Amino acid sequence: MVASVVTVAFEGVDARRVDVQVQQLSSDQPSFTIVGLADKAVAESRERVRGAFAGIGLAMPPKRIIANLAPADLPKEGSHFDLPIALALLASMGVIPVDALAGWAAVGELGLDGQIAPVGGTLPAAVAADAMGLGLICPEANGPEAAWAGEVAVLAPRSLIGLVNHFKGVQVLRRPEPGAMRSGDRVPDLNEVKGQESAKRALEIAAAGGHNLLFVGPPGSGKSMMAARLPGLLPPLTPKELLETSMVWSVAGLIERGALTRDRPFRSPHHSASMAALTGGGLRAKPGEASLAHNGVLFLDELPEYSAQALDSLRQPLETGEIVVARANAHVRYPARFQLVAAMNPCRCGLGGGGKGACGKAPRCQRDYQNRISGPMFDRIDLTVETPPVTAADMALPPPAEGTAE
CATH class of the missing domain: 3.40.50.300 (P-loop containing nucleotide triphosphate hydrolases)
Incomplete structure (x- = not known):
């Protein structure tokens, strides 16, 4: 079974759609491979995902795991691919229902303890998700920023386990409120x-x-x-x-x-x-x-x-x-x-x-x-x-x- 989650790759301030596809294959030598023209930060996602799973008490399946970032010819940069890769892997493992992720795009960086760290570009990602008719899953610290994108649905969990509990119906995450409209520093007169x-x-x-x-x-x-x-x-x-x-x-x-x-x-x-x-x-x-x-x-x-x-x-x-x-x-x-x-x-x-x-x-x-x-x-x-x-x-x-x- 192939599980898929939508995310974005940034070209300037434009966010282009990327489909994260994860498949598990039987193998005598378990491995975790990320393909799709990924840079060093994306390639290191497999270790952060592995550590985050251990942090929430999940073991990686003893299989050959392939994560494909499509389209394969589009350069992928940044750590915001951690969360969509982890969600697609959780869906392929049966921890999260596959259809539960159908209406969402995701961005976020994972810590080794399962916490979701803030990333740059959340506002363009929310605008792009809204244009695709999807909601956005982002780190809690970026939730008020994503909420400025209009009526787009936003989930802003603090940790990976909180997001899993939301999709399993154990707890409910509310849409965050837009951040404050602050006044800048005093301008000299x-x-x-x-x-x-x-x-x-x-x-x-x-x-x-x-x-x-x-x-x-x-x-x-x-x-x-x-x-x-x-x-x-x-x-x-x-x-x-x-x-x-x-x-x-x-x-x-x-x-x-x-x-x-x-x-x-x-x-x-x-x-x-x-x-x-x-x-x-x-x-x-x-x-x-x-x-x-x-x-x-x-x-x-x-x-x-x-x-x-x-x-x-x-x-x-x-x-x-x-x-x-x-x-x-x-x-x-x-x-x-x-x-x-x-x-x-x-x-x-x-x-x-x-x-x-x-x-x-x-x-x-x-x-x-x-x-x-x-x-x-x-x-x-x-x-x-x-x-x-x-x-x-x-x-x-x-x-x-x-x-x-x-």
């Missing part, structure tokens, strides 16, 4: 900034039109301080934008206890960030800072200090609103519609060519420093604003009457 009226005006224009913005000025002139106040001017995420952004954060494993926020993302990576860190990539093609800033703001401080390769990798996402991570066997797409805000000194010496402490190598120092940013990258920046040094007279002014709310 514009009424705390003295002077820099031109920069404030440019910030308002950039917020109104979604323009990319570059602040140019000496150290201490308030470039980073102004950029940090941009999210306060932006409207909250719409329901559609909230779902899009939350799915990216879910795949990255950054949603805790299902708590979402309508505040727009504000990502500020260090200038040592690599191209993969900005645009996504790595062994499992995780989303990068540009995708985590989807529907929000990506702030790049000390812009010329980023590597040319990393900066130029943002040129295409700024035009198309998405990032494609190309692999030999797959192309992964992540949304990346963000507003770019950057800051830089006029030259490497910091102060530029005018005023007190002027650079003695001007204008060559300025030209060489600014040439570290390619012309096409500059072409994608709509507004460039100079932020002159703040004087003692500016600091003596009373606080501005117009703050972020106004």
Whole structure:
């Protein structure tokens, strides 16, 4: 008999259907094999499943067990295949009725004590399960996150034995409630900034039109301080934008206890960030800072200090609103519609060519420093604003009457 359970494999924020099929064959040499283009984490599932069974007092059948992840040509990555493999094996052993799993998809990582550990990507998995007309079985910690997917049925057990008892009718698992809609960290207010009226005006224009913005000025002139106040001017995420952004954060494993926020993302990576860190990539093609800033703001401080390769990798996402991570066997797409805000000194010496402490190598120092940013990258920046040094007279002014709310 072949027992089957539905799960998903992630391609970016999209979840593709995978059927986990388990069959037991008579053999003099018991074994447990997983096939279907699985990576190292999936191949190790057999040991976690074996340990979880021992943790709940079940022995593996003394047979040759084959777990097939279909379609076989789709790459399978991650530890969330543990739970569906275990459920299919339990059904083939007769511990769980086979027909009881017919209307469910499952994701989850198993511990050696039978506990079900949280995994990333639960929200996209719940959306995909709902589109397939199935419910979702997920870890208890991910239940509030999966409940945001709409009317999809959700089971969120704490342990494998609790799930077995549910299907045998010994206990009943309730559908979890959606996580809290939390308010983000306090955004600094514009009424705390003295002077820099031109920069404030440019910030308002950039917020109104979604323009990319570059602040140019000496150290201490308030470039980073102004950029940090941009999210306060932006409207909250719409329901559609909230779902899009939350799915990216879910795949990255950054949603805790299902708590979402309508505040727009504000990502500020260090200038040592690599191209993969900005645009996504790595062994499992995780989303990068540009995708985590989807529907929000990506702030790049000390812009010329980023590597040319990393900066130029943002040129295409700024035009198309998405990032494609190309692999030999797959192309992964992540949304990346963000507003770019950057800051830089006029030259490497910091102060530029005018005023007190002027650079003695001007204008060559300025030209060489600014040439570290390619012309096409500059072409994608709509507004460039100079932020002159703040004087003692500016600091003596009373606080501005117009703050972020106004």
